[in-house]
Amino acid sequence: MGIRKPGPSVRLKLTLSYAGFLMLAGALLLMTVWVFLRSHLPEVAVMPGGVLNRATLMSTFTSAAGVVVVFLLVFGLLGGWILAGRMLAPLTRITDAARRATGGSLSHRIRLDGRKDEFRELADAFDAMLTRLEAQVAEQQRFAANASHELRTPLAISQALLEVARTDPAGVPGELVDRLHAVNSRAIDLTEALLLLSQADQRSFTRDRVDLSLVAEEATETLLPLAEKRGLTIETTGEITPTHGSHALLLQLTTNLVHNAIVHGRGTVWVTTAAEPKAVVLTVENAGEELTPQLVSTLVEPFQRGTERVRADHAGVGLGLAIVKSITQAHDGTLTLTPRPGGGLGITVRLPRWWLR
Template sequence: MHRRPGLSARLKLTLSYAGFLLLAGALLLAVVWVFVLRWVPDVHVGSIQRTFGAVIITGPNRSDLLQGFAPAAATALAFLMVFGLLGGWILAGRMLAPLTQIANAARMAANGSLSHRIRLQGREDEFRELADVFDAMLEQLESHVTEQQRFAANASHELRTPLAISQTLLEAARNDPTRDHGELIERLHTVNARAIDLTEALLLLSRADRKSFTREVVDLSLIAEEAIETLLPFAEQRQITLDVTGGKALTLGSAELILRMVTNLVQNAIVHNLPAGGTLTVHTESRHDTSALRVENTGQPVPPDLVPTFIEPFQRGTQRIRTDEHAGVGLGLAIVHSIVRAHGGTLDLAPRPTGGLLVTTRFPGGHAEGVSRHRSRVGPARSVDGPA
C-alpha cells in the first residue's frame, strides 16, 4: 500500500507552536486597539481651530496613533512568527528526542537486535513510561526468542537421534543379511515409537504455548482420579502405592490438557520413586478462589539447586535424558509448566526432606456449572495399593 509523504511530527509541533504564538500576539494587539485607541477622538486639530478659534486638543488623534501603531504591530507580529518558528523547532526537537530513541530501538529490534535497551533518563512522564514498557517488551521478547532457539536446537537433536539410530540399524541389516530380522524390527519399533511420542509431545507443547484451546469448567479431583486409574498398572509393576485425597477443585480450562498435565506429573512421580514400596499421593483442594493440585512422592533425595532445571525441556536436572535409559522424551515437566502457564496458574516444585518431590499447581477457581459433563468420564475416587 502506497503512503503519501506527510509532515513530520516536529514540523507539525513547530507550526502549531508558532501559530498559537502568532494568534496570541494578534489577540493582544486587538485588545490594545479596542480598549485603548477607541478612547482617542477621531478629529483634526485644524477644524477645531477654525470652528472655535482656539486650540482645544493638543494630543494626537486616532489617525496619528494608527499610523504609528500599525507598522509597530506588523513588526511585532513578524518577530513573533520568527520567534515562534525558531523556538517551536527547538522545543519540539527536545520534546521528541525520547521518541527518536524509542524509534531507533524499535528499528534495531526490527533488524534482529533484541539486546538493545533505551534506558531513558529523566523524570517520570509519558515518554519515560513508554520507554520502560518498550524495554520490558524487548526483554521478554529476547528471553522468549532465546528460549525458542534453545528449544528448537534441543528438539532437532532429540529428533535426529532416533532417525540416526534407525539408519544405523538399517545399514547394519543391509550389510549383514544373516542378522535376526525379528530383533531388528523390534528395535526399529522402539525407536520409531519414541520419535512419534516426541513429535506428539512437541505438538502438545506448541498447542499449550499458543493457548489455542476451548475453556470449560474442569474438576481437578476427577481429572486426578482418571490419571490414577490410567497409570495403575504401571504403578503396580513398580510396587508403588497410589492415593487420591482432597475434594472438589474447579477451574476453567481444557480438560484434555489438564488431564495430560496430571498424567505427566503422576507418571514422573512413579518413575522417579523408590525401587519398591514407594508411595505417591495426589491431593486436590479449593481455597479463596484458587484450586490446587499437589503430587507428592517418595524417592531419592533431590538437591535443591537442581529443582529449577526440572522444567527445562529435554533435561532431567543437569543431565540430558538418553533415549536408551528412559522411556520419556524429556518434556514431561516442561509440558506441565506450559499447560499451567497457559491456564493462568502457577507451578511450584520443592524437594521433600526425606526424599522425593512435592509438586504444587494452582489455578484460578471456576464455577460448578458443567462439571457433570466431565464427571461421567471417570469412576469414583479410591485409594490404590500396589502389590507388596
C-alpha cells in the same frame, strides 16, 4: 497494509502548533488592545509633543501590531522547532532501539535517564519487552537445538539398524524388528510431545469449565496399572476445584505430573486438589531420592533430566515437565517445584478459580 505516503514529521507538526498557538494568543491580545483603544481614546488627544487624533494613533498601533505578529511568527517557528526537538529526543532513542530490534539486535537497551514521565515509562516498557523477547528467542534457539538432537538420536539408531538389516537381506531377526519398533515409538512420542508443547504455547484451545479433582481421578485411574507394576500406591484426596481451560490439556498436565511421580518415585504418590478464594491448587508429591534445589530448578526445561532420577524404563522424552509448565502458563497459572524433606519432589500447580457468572 498498503504503502503509506510520506507526511510531515511530528517535529514539524509540533513546531507549527507552537507557532500557531503563539500567534493566536498574540493576535487575541493585540485585538483586545485595539478594541480597548478604539473604545476609550477620544477623537483628539493632546500629547506633550502636539495634538494627535484617534485615526493617527490607531494607524500607528496597527503598523506596530503587524511587526509584532511577524516577530511572533518567526519566534514561534524558531522556538517551536527547538522545543519540539528537545521534547522528541527520547522518542528518537526509542525509534532507534526499535529499528535495531527489527534488524535482529535484541541486546540494545534504551536506558532513558531523567524523571519518570510518559517517555520514560514507554522506554522502560520497551526495555522490558526487549529483555523478555531476548530471553524467549534464546530459549527457542536452545529448544530447537535440543529438539534436533533428540530427534536425530532415534533416526540415527534406526539408520544403523537398517544398515545391519541390509547387510543380511535374507532374514531380519526378530530382535532387530523389536528394536526398530521401540525406536520408532520413541520418535512418535517425541513428535507428539513437541506438537502438544506448541499447541500449549500458542494457546490455541477452547476454554470450558473443568474440575481439577475429576481430572486428577481420571489421570490416576489411567496410570494405576503402571504404579502397581512398579510397586507404588497412589493416594488421591481433595475437593471440588473448578477452573477455566482445556480439559484435554489439563488432563495431559495431570497425567504428566502423576506419571513423573510414579517413574521417579518410590513408596507412595500423593495427589491432592484444593480450592482457595481466588485459585485452585493441584499438588503431586512422591517419595524418592534427595534432590537439590539447583537440580529441581532445571527439571522444567525441555529435554532436561535429573541424571540420578532417570531409569531405563518409562524415562520419557524429556518434555513431561516442560509441557506441564507450558500448559500452566497458557492457563494463566503458576508452577512450583520443591524438593521434599527426606527425598522426593513436590509439584504444585495453581490456576485461576472459575466462578459462575
